[in-house]
Amino acid sequence: MSDDFQCYSLTHEQRVERGRRGCLSSGHRPYTDEEICYLVDNYGIISLKQIAKDLGRTYFSVVDKRKKLALKHFTKHYTEEEDNFIRCNAFILTSYQIARKLGRSRASVAQRAMRLGVCLLKAGIDSPKAKYPQEDIDMIRALRDEGLSYYSIARKFEIDKSYIRQICIPDVRLYDDSYTYHLARLRQVSGIDCQN
Secondary structure, X not given: OOHHXXXXXXXXXXXXXXXXXXXXXXXXXXXXXXXXXHHHHHEOOEOHHHHHHHHOOOHHHHHHHHHHXXXXXXXXXXXXXXXXXXXXXXXXXXXXXXXXXXXXXXXXXXXXXXHHOOOOOOOHHHOOOOOOOHHHHHHHHHHHHOOOOHHHHHHHXXXXXXXXXXXXXXXXXXXXXXXHHHHHHHHHHHHHHHHO
């Protein structure tokens, strides 16, 4: 009996086991049940790149496994509650935090916010890039108004002199928080609309 004919006479479980052994012998790592569950549970919620990173696998391995599992991403329409959540938390949470709360991808939340006319951009102290609390910023500006040099303030707060200068020049840092930024943005938009 030839090997080809013998291969067809094997049961499904035997063929899976042979494939697993061949996979291991060639240096590949088969997916565990936990990894498959993680992929199925998080598919469509977080990106495939992030899933690959979490599982310690390559992006193309995860894409291939998704195809083998026949996972399809169905478009889930936004409810009124989700829209209200995005509107209410635009000043407070980042797009990533909103996406995690709603169980959606960051790109989906950003796109939905744009359709709702909600800006998720954070400015001033609300920005995730903000390094210092508002009290320190106010104190730095007050010291500069009293006549202290950038160098003296920089030594006092142990901050780079160029950053102190950025904080003290109002044209560079126009907005102290997201609320002020969004109000200014609305005034600009309404001003442009009135001109048309």
